[in-house]
Amino acid sequence: MAMCVPVRDMKNTADFAALVEQEGDVAVTKNGYSAFHCLSESEYRILHEESAKAKLLSRMMLAEEEAAAGRYADFDDFAQTIRAEYGL
Secondary structure: OOOEHHHHHHOOHHHHHHHHHHHHHEEEEEEOOEEEEEEOOOHHHHHHHHHHHHHHHHHHHHHHHHHHHHOOEEEOHHHHHHHHHHHH
16 A cells, blocks of 8 residues: 655655655645656566566457457458558
């Protein structure tokens, strides 16, 4: 769970950066409500990689569904169509 700190704690940037590195995820609050989250570099990379993996898996599942339904073309047919359409 993210550690919560008020926005005024960001004034001391060195201490705040150290806190983010130590905790990994810090929720910054303004007037008692969550304003934004700060992530350490390692946490950000993990989040970014997981997002990329989820997008790839989603696209792979869609491609498998399209192939099973017969909605696909092989590369040679596709390339020939594009060349003819654009005069390449």
